[in-house]
Structure formats: structure tokens, C-alpha cells
Amino acid sequence: MSQTTVLHVGGLHWATSEHAIESILSRREGVEAVEANAANQSATVTYDPDRTSVAELAEWVRECGYHCAGRSVPMHVCEPMDEDPVPEAARAHAHHADQARHPAAHVDATHAGHTAVTTATTAAEHSPHEMMGHGGHGGMSMDDMVRDMRNRFVVAALMTVGIALWSPMGRDMLGFTAPAPFGLRDDVFALLLSLPVVFYSAWIFFDGAYRALRNRTLDMMVLVAVAVAAGWLYSVGITLTGGGEVFYEAAAMLTAFVLLGHWFEMRARGGANEAVRALMDLAPxxxxxxxxxxxxxxxxxxxxxxxxxxxxxxxxxxxxxxxxxxxxxxxxxxxxxxxxxxxxxxxxxxxxxxxxxxxxxxxxxxxxGSDTALAQIVALVQQAQNSKAPGQRLADRAAFWLVLVALFGGLLTFAVWLLSGASVETALLFAITVV
Missing domain, CATH: 2.70.150.10 (Calcium-transporting ATPase, cytoplasmic transduction domain A)
Structure with missing residues (x-):
């Protein structure tokens, strides 16, 4: 008989990354249905307990590149899954507890956006950040994630202003005439300003794209990462070979606007998550x-x-x-x-x-543990939040094909211009424009 559980998925901070979790888990043996929700960083999984287990599901989530502490239930109610070796005495105590405790009580979970807490045995030895890992936003609370996203956007926005002023757009459209500092060419100065945008602000896109490609799927993070990387790398090549038309301002603006949208999304997500958080805080x-x-x-x-x-x-x-x-x-x-x-x-x-x-x-x-009425209420609320309307499922599938079409269109444009006799630089320029 099928069972349903709600897993905590730390680091799932993009709605566009939900498809990666759903895609990889749905291909696993014993998994019948998966619905991920970035709003509360969890996934509702329907599975056959005779063919798989919650521990295996959690391990598969970690294989996707995300963090998982097990079931998503109140942090005070259950003790976390032990991922690290424990002393022999602690293991004996845990075995004794296993005799009396309901099996479901082994798996803990944390409330959405918050890190897992350790048991009394391991709490003093491992910080929450260590238990959850260090990649992406793993180990961050929702407030910390919102603050981090804001900081990335502010850096991108400030650098974009400078890049735009010393770009052809600033010179021709805005009439900006001040020379670049230190006697540098405009494109060289724009390259220096773009470094924090690419290697700090936009790095989270590259991380998301890596996770998606690692799980053999495509999402909007892949498209944004390809667009930013292609525009920036093309511009770096032009700058290093003597100068010409560059796209530093386009890559920086794209980064800033996408980060702004995700910042607003995370702020709204934090508000939507307050109901579940309040329920979880009821547990003493x-x-x-x-x-x-x-x-x-x-x-x-x-x-x-x-x-x-x-x-x-x-x-x-x-x-x-x-x-x-x-x-x-x-x-x-x-x-x-x-x-x-x-x-x-x-x-x-x-x-x-x-x-x-x-x-x-x-x-x-x-x-x-997870058998209490409070834990059951929290699980039902999270399952309701994670459920998707048919239209939303269609949109998720459409996003995959949109990314595929955009990437294929860019490659096709490059090939056509190259075969028509244009230079590699010209063909690459039009391909970047299409993407």
C-alpha cells in the first residue's frame, strides 16, 4: 500500500528548480509521485514502502545536489536522521530507544527554510550548518536567504550602473563623456566592474544550472546561466583581443533584473511560509x-x-x-x-x-514523533502547499521545452551564419542575441 511523506529539501530556493527534484525522484524505483515546493523547501513523495524507504528518498535528494534531513515535521517533535557516526554508547542508547519508539520517529525534519537540529548526543558536536552542508543556500534560514539575495542584487545593480555609463549605450544615448578611470579603455573598465557581478551575484545561476544538468534536466537557471556566461565570455574575448563591441552591460542587466525578481519571490515566499512555521513553533x-x-x-x-x-x-x-x-x-x-x-x-x-x-x-x-496530531497537521498543510494544479504542471513542462528551444535556436543561428560565410565573431554575436 502506498504511503505519502513530506521531505525537507534544503537549498531548493528556485521555483524553476522544482522540476529537477521531481524529475530525478520520479525515475527511482518505488516512487509513484513527487511534488516539490520551493516556497517551503519540501517535497511531497508518494512511494511504495515495500520497494523503498524514507531514508533512501532522503539519500536520493542529496544525490540531486540538495540537502535533506528527512521528513519535514516540527523540529522539537522528532530527532534528526543521523548522517555521521556516533559513539558506541550513543548507538546503544539509540538502539534502546528504537525498541520503544515508533519507527517513524527516527526521521526528523526541520521546518521550512531552517536547518536541521541534532540530537542531544550530537548537538554539541555539529553545528546546523555542518549537518546541512555548505552548497547553495543550504544551512540558511529563509531570512538569511532573502538577505543574501538582496545583497547579490544590490551588488549587481551598483556595478550595472557603472558598466552602463561607460558602455556605448551610456556614451551615445545618455551623453556620458567622463573618461574611464586610470586611463583604461571603456571595455577594460567594464570588464573589471563585471567581475563581482559574474563571480558573486550571478554565481547562484551557475550553481542552479549545474544542479539541473547534473540531474539531466533543463530549467530557467540553465537559460539564464548560458545567456550571462555567453555574453560575458564573448565580451572578455573581444576585450583581450584589442577591443570592439562588447556586452558587459547586457550580462550585468540580465543578472540584476533576474535577481530582483527572485528577491521579491523570496520575500513573498517567506510570508506564505509563516503559517507552517507558526504551526511548528507550537511544539514545546x-x-x-x-x-x-x-x-x-x-x-x-x-x-x-x-x-x-x-x-x-x-x-x-x-x-x-x-x-x-x-x-x-x-x-x-x-x-x-x-x-x-x-x-x-x-x-x-x-x-x-x-x-x-x-x-x-x-x-x-x-x-x-511524527505520529502526533501536530505532526500530522503540519504534514497535511505541507502536502496541500506542495500540490500543483494541472495548469502549473503544464507550465513546468513548457519551461523545459522553452529552454531547449532557446538553446537549440542559438546553436542553429551560429551554424547558419557560419555556413553562410560569416566570421566566427559575427556568428557568435547573432547566436548570443538569439539566446
């Missing part, structure tokens, strides 16, 4: 568990099925369970929408993330 990070008759405070991820949890007045219920001792009223409005507190007596069920208001309760944990 710590829980008080009664062990050997003494209350012990432990991370919520370490609570096992069958543990006796002590919940004092004003505290949040860490996991789903059944009241064994005590009476109180519990505010379940954040989960059920019911504004009035619900009376709880021995035998009553309580929902994780609800708030105990009046009395002290002792609750026997019945559902932990």
Missing part, C-alpha cells in the same frame, strides 16, 4: 518526564511511547497521550479551534501542543 522543545519517581526534564524528541509526562499549570502538552492522574482544563484552541478549555480527567486524551491551564496532569504518552 522540552518535556518533564517522571522516571524512577523523579521528574526529569528532557527534549521532547526523547519522550518515548509509554513515558509518564508531568504537565504543570500553564505548561504545554509535549506529546499525545492519556491522562492517568489529575484533573484540569486544557486549551486545545490552537489545534481544534475550540475557544473554551476542555475538562480533562483520568482516562481523557490530550493533544500535543495544547496548553494545560488549571491543574497538574500526569499523562501517559501514546503517540510521539
Amino acid at each position: 522543545p522540552m518535556a518533564t518526564v517522571v522516571r524512577d519517581g523523579e521528574p526529569v526534564e528532557v527534549p521532547t524528541a526523547d519522550v518515548l511511547v509509554g513515558d509518564l509526562v508531568l504537565i504543570r499549570p500553564g505548561g504545554k502538552v509535549p506529546v499525545d497521550g492519556t491522562v492517568e492522574d489529575g484533573t484540569s482544563e486544557v486549551d486545545e484552541s490552537m489545534v481544534t479551534g475550540e475557544s473554551l478549555p476542555v475538562a480533562k480527567t483520568p482516562g481523557s486524551t490530550v493533544i500535543g501542543a495544547s496548553i494545560n491551564t488549571t491543574g497538574t496532569l500526569r499523562v501517559r504518552a501514546t503517540k510521539v
Whole structure:
């Protein structure tokens, strides 16, 4: 019987890169359907558990060049997948926990745009950035990604102004007459100004194009990267061979405008993601568990099925369970929408993330990790966000063919002009114009 899970996909910061994840995973054995969503950096995967597993799915995502910590559920609810070797004692403790914990609780996930957190055993040894890797935007929060995109755009915009002023466009159309500094030719000065644009601002396009080509697919990152690289490399060649008509301003302007669009997209994405983030923040990070008759405070991820949890007045219920001792009223409005507190007596069920208001309760944990009601709600919300309308699927396929047609058109133009007797420089010039 098919199962559906939501995987965290760190580094999926372009909507145009969703197709790469969907394409590579859909070709894997046991995967029936994939819907990726850059808005919350996750992918909904329907798979056959008899032929593959969540761990294999996560590994395949990492093979695509992205970061994956496993299922995308509240960070306080489950402990992360261990990717690094752990000490023998920690492994023994994990094995003991495996006996009592639901298998699904092994796989953690992080909320969208945020890095994975480590278990109590490994948290002190590995930073979130180390756990998630260093490529692209992996390890960055959504706020950091927006800030990084803004910085790239600002650099590109400032350099583009200078490049445009000392270009034929600035000279002829704007009447700019100031000579280039240090006695340099205009094209040489434009080359120097274009270096931070290409090797900082536009580098993220080359990274996205590399990931797409590595996964044998085409997306808009490939088209932008080819356009910027072709225009810039052609101009560098002209500059180094004595000067002529160059396109530094075109490459810089294209970079700046595309970055501006992605900056706005990321800002909007952060707002759309607040709902899921707020849901995930409902889970309390710590829980008080009664062990050997003494209350012990432990991370919520370490609570096992069958543990006796002590919940004092004003505290949040860490996991789903059944009241064994005590009476109180519990505010379940954040989960059920019911504004009035619900009376709880021995035998009553309580929902994780609800708030105990009046009395002290002792609750026997019945559902932990990704089995809790909160984790299920988050998964359903993310699945809804990741689902695509038929029109959007058609647009994704059209983007692939658009890139293919543009690249083929550029190659065809180059070949036709070359065969017609034009110089390589002229043929390359028209090919770049087409792309």
C-alpha cells in the first residue's frame, strides 16, 4: 500500500528548480509521485514502502545536489536522521530507544527554510550548518536567504550602473563623456566592474544550472546561466583581443533584473511560509518526564511511547497521550479551534501542543514523533502547499521545452551564419542575441 511523506529539501530556493527534484525522484524505483515546493523547501513523495524507504528518498535528494534531513515535521517533535557516526554508547542508547519508539520517529525534519537540529548526543558536536552542508543556500534560514539575495542584487545593480555609463549605450544615448578611470579603455573598465557581478551575484545561476544538468534536466537557471556566461565570455574575448563591441552591460542587466525578481519571490515566499512555521513553533522543545519517581526534564524528541509526562499549570502538552492522574482544563484552541478549555480527567486524551491551564496532569504518552496530531497537521498543510494544479504542471513542462528551444535556436543561428560565410565573431554575436 502506498504511503505519502513530506521531505525537507534544503537549498531548493528556485521555483524553476522544482522540476529537477521531481524529475530525478520520479525515475527511482518505488516512487509513484513527487511534488516539490520551493516556497517551503519540501517535497511531497508518494512511494511504495515495500520497494523503498524514507531514508533512501532522503539519500536520493542529496544525490540531486540538495540537502535533506528527512521528513519535514516540527523540529522539537522528532530527532534528526543521523548522517555521521556516533559513539558506541550513543548507538546503544539509540538502539534502546528504537525498541520503544515508533519507527517513524527516527526521521526528523526541520521546518521550512531552517536547518536541521541534532540530537542531544550530537548537538554539541555539529553545528546546523555542518549537518546541512555548505552548497547553495543550504544551512540558511529563509531570512538569511532573502538577505543574501538582496545583497547579490544590490551588488549587481551598483556595478550595472557603472558598466552602463561607460558602455556605448551610456556614451551615445545618455551623453556620458567622463573618461574611464586610470586611463583604461571603456571595455577594460567594464570588464573589471563585471567581475563581482559574474563571480558573486550571478554565481547562484551557475550553481542552479549545474544542479539541473547534473540531474539531466533543463530549467530557467540553465537559460539564464548560458545567456550571462555567453555574453560575458564573448565580451572578455573581444576585450583581450584589442577591443570592439562588447556586452558587459547586457550580462550585468540580465543578472540584476533576474535577481530582483527572485528577491521579491523570496520575500513573498517567506510570508506564505509563516503559517507552517507558526504551526511548528507550537511544539514545546522540552518535556518533564517522571522516571524512577523523579521528574526529569528532557527534549521532547526523547519522550518515548509509554513515558509518564508531568504537565504543570500553564505548561504545554509535549506529546499525545492519556491522562492517568489529575484533573484540569486544557486549551486545545490552537489545534481544534475550540475557544473554551476542555475538562480533562483520568482516562481523557490530550493533544500535543495544547496548553494545560488549571491543574497538574500526569499523562501517559501514546503517540510521539511524527505520529502526533501536530505532526500530522503540519504534514497535511505541507502536502496541500506542495500540490500543483494541472495548469502549473503544464507550465513546468513548457519551461523545459522553452529552454531547449532557446538553446537549440542559438546553436542553429551560429551554424547558419557560419555556413553562410560569416566570421566566427559575427556568428557568435547573432547566436548570443538569439539566446
